[in-house]
Amino acid sequence: MAGMANTQKHLISFNLENEIEHGIQVSNLAFRVGKQMGLSEEACHELAVAGVLHDIGKLRLYNYIAGEENPMVVEEMKYVRRHPELGYESLKDRGYSRFVLDSIYYHHENYDGSGYPENLAGEKIPMGARIIRICDVYAALTSKRTYRDAFSSETAMKMVIDEVKNFDMQVFLAFQRAIHEND
Template identity: 40%
Template sequence: MGKALERRAMTAVVDDICDSVGDDPTAVLKVTRLKKKNEYTYLHCVAVSALMIALGRHLKLGEDTVRELGLAGLLHDIGKMTIPTDLLEKPGRLTAAEFEIVRAHPENGYAMLMEDNMSSIVHDVILHHHEKLDGSGYPHRLSGDSITLHARIGAICDVYDAVTSKRSYKRQWTPSEALTQMRSWTGHFDPEILDAFMRCISIYPIGLLVRLRSNRLAVILTENVTRPTEAMARAFYLPRELQFIEPADVRLSSGLKGDAVVEIEDPERWFPGEWEGVRDAVLSGQQPTFATLGDLSAATVAS
């Protein structure tokens, strides 16, 4: 994403992946075979593994669990070994019949690893990373609490990497575009884990309402392509005082100094029924007021 490579961080990821597969050489063999089958799927699995490790650590899960998440990411699409190569590499849209074949990969992957010494976390992510909270996913149409935390993590990391990857048949989305779309898919992802994922990778969609370290509410303005962790935001509201302020542009910091995002806020908490007007005014550089937006003082709460 335009950032310089951080050797120390990279080595830590490699160590985690090595630890996660170190006790099971068959896992390495399967991933190597996947590379020969389809280069994109192989690279996708490595990327999802790294993202799941990062998110698991951000959620403060135990290191043993983090390593299992890393292994689950590496193997989550192993079922695509059973899909015909010409179908995996088809440059255009799949037909309904072809899509049904591809949809079988979670169950195929689960069946492939049934006799291997894999944890329940790995099996669960392989089988359920395409389930959705509203029950519209596959293969079992699970919903709500029946989808585990590990499968929810896998679903977010899988889709994020897929839509931000370049493919022959579609334009890759920028990180900001991807997260904007993912947040708009009601019932697809766990919203709390998706918010945690955004904080984990320090990339936020344009127009998102956030709380800054300076305890101001702000709207994300731009995605910084060359340094994604240093986007711009426009501060416009003091939540403790319940008052608008003159909009001020802030360059977000990824370090301990300067202003940074500390929380993703729910617009309906602060501006019920009026968020679109507030956001549009702020993005255009205007200072919203309760007089112009309606009396919201009774609906807002102090932090």
């Protein structure tokens, strides 16, 4: 019975509703960034699909995510860092395009080469992944987490600017235009 309680604790801490909301936010942002970059309607649609699905690999990791009372511990990071690969593996035989699959697999690569899973840098990172990367970071910062409140959009943008080395500058500029297009 103790094992069952432990599993339930992890299921509770993995808030599917928050994950869905995050995916929708990333999807909408990615679509808007694609539009700002002058990408085709089809490419923008593919970005929206990749945005919704980018963290789907986390579904296979819910047992490794800490309970709501505790922030994630370093030990668990090795499992969570596998979610892009697990998402790719889950979707690769389901009819998604190479663009969508690569966007999901590489969405944690940083432009300076410090990301994962392959430590790609610069133009070696697929464009869709570069777009999803910045949208994912911003959406995560502006969302409430179990371990912290949401940051305001102004604070989140300052934090993104502080880490600009992680992002393609063209994508970053298009992202800024997309965020401010309704101001």
